[in-house]
Amino acid sequence: QVQLVESGGGAVQSGGSLRLSCEVSGYTYTTYSMGWFRQAPGKEREGITALDSARSTSYARSVQGRFTISLDVAKNTLFLQMNDLKPEDTAVYYCAADRGLKTPWRALRPDEYNYWGQGTQVTVSS
Secondary structure (H helix, E strand, O other): OOOOEEEEEEEEEEEOEEEEEOOOOOOOOOOOEEEEEEOOOOOOOEEEEEEOOOEEEEEEEOOOOOOOEEOOOOOOOEEEOOOOOOOOOOEEEEEEEEEEOOOOHHHHOOHHEEEEEEEEEEOOOO
């Protein structure tokens, strides 16, 4: 049973930073894709960044240059470093995983992922 558990959300002021973690268990695929998604109130879930077992990364334009995705394989933990946060970054953030590799266009699509965490709230005030 694959489980993903996010942590690290919270409230920060505009310009601040947060680091989200996603601990993964029960995942035994040798090739995989993992990503971070977010959903603001009244909006659809959107993909913001992803990486795969070939070490390819993808970023949405809205976070390019501010957010960084990384994976600690030894700790089975996916990270999202978020810098220069803005009020429009306020959302519930989810990590997700799926077997196999994805093209950059598919890597940020929520419907491409089968395993999801429960989400963690990030609130950025101006």
